[in-house]
Amino acid sequence: MCGIVAITSKGGGGGGLALALVERLSRLEYRGYDSAGIALVLEGANASQSIYRARAAVASRSLDELKKHLDSAPAGLAAATTGIGHTRWATHGRPSEQNAHPHLGCATAPPGQAGQAGQAGKAGEAGAPRAYPEVAIVHNGIVENWRELAGELERKGHELSSETDSEVVAHLLEEELALTSSSSVAPAPPAPSSPPATLSPLAVALGRVAQRLAGSYAIAAVAAGFPTIAIARRLSPIVIGISGDAGGGTGTVMAASDIPALIGMADRCFVLEDDEVAELNGTAGGFVVAGLDGEPRDPVEITVRWDMEQARKGGYADFMGKELHEQPQAISDTLRGRFNTPEGMALDEMRLSEDELREVDKIFVAACGSSYYASLVGKSALEHWAGLPAEIEIASEFRYRDPILTGRSLVLGVSQSGETVDTLQAVRLARQGHAKVLAVSNVVDSSITRMADGVLYTRAGPEIAVAATKTFSTQVVAFSLLAMYLARLRGLLYPEEVTRLAGDLTGLPALVRAALDREDEVRKVAEELAERRDLFYIGRGAGYPVALEGALKMKEIAYLRAEAYPAGELKHGAIALIEPGTAVVAVATRGRLWEKMMSNISEVKSRGATVVAVVEEGDAETASYVDRSLYVPPSRPLLSAAVDVVPLQLLAYHVARARGCDVDRPRNLAKTVTVE
């Protein structure tokens, strides 16, 4: 997940501001990143280089690489007082130096890519030359309308040099700033002795740019000639910190996407709310907050009592707890920008043409572990909406048999990491069989995405705990998107149906949040189960892969023997193991097969099992049949897995914690399995 740091201080860093930015970025490393960069305003430097930028894209070594760049930095850097930094987790465009933030506008783009630094010369809309002030920006979030904005900018003569959605912000900002600062390239800085009462042209311009952006953003921007930093926010967090006697104008003012970057430096913290802009003024030692229209707002102060370790985990005891609770946001991010595009729906890098996809007559899915279980959920969506037969295969089995692949087969390789060797080999086999290949992955430019003809990304952000949680639920969502996409192409869903389904998907994060809100109830049940040795999980239809996933979580993090069965299959053998007191976890939400499920629950109850069931809120009938109910809000059948899995994730999590297990690093397991 991307991280932002911005610092402006009165006295300059004594050469240390660039290093301070890198050091603060390193506190966000736990979020995962693939590239990093910083930009500093050089004061008193000549106009040919008023902004210094350094970037590196060598995965987790990028910050070290940035430090090396500083050895050859220009002399003016030592006096710099204002700068921004970013660690990038790729969402649009591969991880590369070119795509790393900060992004610059035309005025500061390298020669050959766009206008020369500080020179006038880009054609304005009417063909007149226009001078742009030098700007640099960092951005977290997704600019959904970036294609449209990039087209508009290119028509005005801007040259964009990256594959990112974020770069449009820099070009829009230089346009706005040129207008806002009444054609002055380097406006005078605000009064130095007290916090600025009003916004400078930089912040006004950023507010105007932000109003044009659809999607989510936390942005920090600097411009040549301004000893200030402008920030703006919608849906992506950004926190302001001040240190020293800020009111008296002696302190440092900073902003960061995450609190860990501020700990130890900021004495007081303030949050920026959605659709607000702020200007941080190190010279004056303060900041002002306003709406995007420039209307002043009161800053909202927050109390931070976390130490560094707590802050890295967002106040949760462990990463798994944090990631469980990130699921609503992860689902929203995975859905963002998919609908209402010029083509109707947008996947990420679909290099297969619509005609090629229309030719598909069968889908194979190869995946492992939780990705395999999410794919079992996806099978129903693919068959129901897209009307295509789908065979879901464990990747390590698929690659050693002789699947009947043709040029009309579509093979999906589903892997959150994109590096699981069994899944990669399955994809290789698919390529040899001349099948079309689509990757579903959480990691941009991972091996699987490079091997595939098309990619659909889950945008869950980095998952640090070994057990998959938010990547499972976002994979379920990704399958729905894919099934809808194929259904549209095959003429099986009318636009109104797509709109209705899009509405159901958009409502999913709220349902997942409601399920998470019942954590305390799940914890109590978990404490009762913590001393069991064996558990059975049962489900039918979409409830069966949910049962499989719930049992896998229980095995891997709580080390309990947990076996999942299709509920109707139990009587064909495994029911022999049920005896008084055996714990059976049942997915008993009101699907098509609810009545059958109730019969299966009766079968185990009559043999003395203690039944813990996932039950829909308000369903007193089911609750009265079972011993313990884990409530979830009702949800649409083909999407329900993302909601119904939540109490089972929480159950495993709290059983593991009650048993004193390390939930983030379970024994014998690795996050990415690169061996066969």
Ligand code: F6R
């Ligand atoms: C379970 C888990 C694993 C992974 C499996 C596949 O919680 O995390 O079962 O799902 O190793 O990993 P990816 O999806 O990275 O291919």
